[in-house]
Amino acid sequence: MGAMLCTLLFTAYVVFGGPARPVMEETVVVLPGENGHIGGVVVQRGSQKVVLDTAYASSHLGLDGQLKSSHASPEQVQKEFGKTVAALPAPPAKFILYFVTGGDQLTEESKARLKDVLAEIRERPIPDVLLIGHTDTVGGTKSNDVLSRQRAERVREILLQAGIKVRRIVVTGRGERDLMVPTGNDVQEARNRGVEINVR
Amino acid sequence: MRGAMALAGLALTVAAFNAAAEDAGQIKTAQGRVEIVRGGQHIAAVPGAYVRQSDSIVTGKDGTVGVTLADNSRLSIGPNTVMSLDKYAFDTTTYKGRMDASLKKGTMVVISGKLVKQTPGSMRIHTPASIMGVRGTKFIVHVGEPAS
Numbered sequence: 001m002g003a004m005l006c007t008l009l010f011t012a013y014v015v016f017g018g019p020a021r022p023v024m025e026e027t028v029v030v031l032p033g034e035n036g037h038i039g040g041v042v043v044q045r046g047s048q049k050v051v052l053d054t055a056y057a058s059s060h061l062g063l064d065g066q067l068k069s070s071h072a073s074p075e076q077v078q079k080e081f082g083k084t085v086a087a088l089p090a091p092p093a094k095f096i097l098y099f100v101t102g103g104d105q106l107t108e109e110s111k112a113r114l115k116d117v118l119a120e121i122r123e124r125p126i127p128d129v130l131l132i133g134h135t136d137t138v139g140g141t142k143s144n145d146v147l148s149r150q151r152a153e154r155v156r157e158i159l160l161q162a163g164i165k166v167r168r169i170v171v172t173g174r175g176e177r178d179l180m181v182p183t184g185n186d187v188q189e190a191r192n193r194g195v196e197i198n199v200r
Numbered sequence: 201m202r203g204a205m206a207l208a209g210l211a212l213t214v215a216a217f218n219a220a221a222e223d224a225g226q227i228k229t230a231q232g233r234v235e236i237v238r239g240g241q242h243i244a245a246v247p248g249a250y251v252r253q254s255d256s257i258v259t260g261k262d263g264t265v266g267v268t269l270a271d272n273s274r275l276s277i278g279p280n281t282v283m284s285l286d287k288y289a290f291d292t293t294t295y296k297g298r299m300d301a302s303l304k305k306g307t308m309v310v311i312s313g314k315l316v317k318q319t320p321g322s323m324r325i326h327t328p329a330s331i332m333g334v335r336g337t338k339f340i341v342h343v344g345e346p347a348s
Contacts, residue, residue: 019329022328022329023328023329023346023347024305024328024329024343024344024345024346024347025343025344025347026327026328026329026330026341026342026343026344027340027341027342027344028332028339028340028341028342029339029340029342030337030338030339031309031337031338031339031340032338033337033338034311034338037336037337038336038337039312039316039320039334039335039336039337040335040336040337041332041333041334041335041337041339042332042333042335043330043331043332044330044331044332044333045329045330045331052339053335053337061329061330063347065329067330077340080342081278081307081309081340081342083264083278083279084264084276084277084278084279084307084308084309084340085276085309085340086264086276087229087231087264087265087266087276087277087278087309088229088266088274088275088276088309088311089228089229089266089267089268089274089276090228091274091311092268092272125228125247126226126227126228126247126248128226128268130270130272130292132292145293167248168223168226170270170292172292172293173293174293175293177294178295198272200226200228200268200272
């Protein structure tokens with residue numbers, strides 16, 4: 001009697017206890033990364049879990065509710081999803097302009113690089129620009145936050161003076177919390193006194 | 201009365217200011233029928249239009265759209281798709297934040313950006329039957345048509 005009840009309860013759990021059966025099939029495919037790096041995606045459904053961390057690794061959730069890992073081919077991806085992949089916006093173009101120590105003046109080399117930035121902005125159909133200021137580790141965190149933002153603001157002025165037409169320029173300062181070249185504290189490093197420009 | 205009007209004016213100014221700050225991303229490519237649904241209103245999703253948290257993007261059978269988000273994450277959405285950007289927050293100084301999007305049906309491609317690089321797992325894509333936690337990559341999610 002007890003055994004029968006147990007069986008009944010177990011059957012009830014299997015049939016009704018898990019997540020409701022899906023109404024639609026679901027597919028996930030990891031594509032080769034643009035910079036070669038694949039951090040991966042974790043696909044989860046209730047207690048089922050599939051980690052996809054190689055190019056063309058795929059998961060499929062069927063109408064039976066089973067989540068299975070599989071492998072897709074580039075041809076299959078092109079055929080089924082090529083149109084969607086083609087709609088992706090172009091990757092952001094990245095430039096770094098450098099400043100002379102402690103101030104907001106560009107180095108001579110970076111003044112020359114500026115024209116590449118302007119060309120990239122003019123080439124994009126709907127350009128928007130992200131300016132991220134950085135400092136080296138000389139000076140306090142707070143003053144470096146201010147300085148990094150000042151540098152980014154300075155680049156904004158330079159771009160506007162050059163007559164670019166951009167609907168939005170986002171200006172931000174990372175101070176010394178994201179060193180482009182790792183150093184200890186209080187180290188003068190010209191390559192950390194930059195403004196990263198993302199043209200999108 | 202005058203005080204109330206001044207207050208209303210202030211509220212309006214603040215709202216206008218916040219509206220700009222709320223933009224999560226910008227539409228860079230669009231083809232065919234694509235709409236942004238914001239608070240029940242349908243807005244044409246033309247290149248240059250901004251996308252905000254809580255917006256849905258809906259495409260017709262010939263529609264595709266590409267969006268670049270504030271943290272350099274990029275999305276594209278294929279034909280016959282309904283996707284909503286449930287949550288989007290990105291702090292440009294700390295790079296902290298989170299993104300939750302739901303693909304109700306159709307196809308989307310995601311390339312993660314600064315958000316996930318700073319905090320792996322801070323981007324999640326929800327489908328009707330599962331959840332994708334993003335550790336940093338380019339991937340496709342597809343939800344098929346309901347079985348009839």
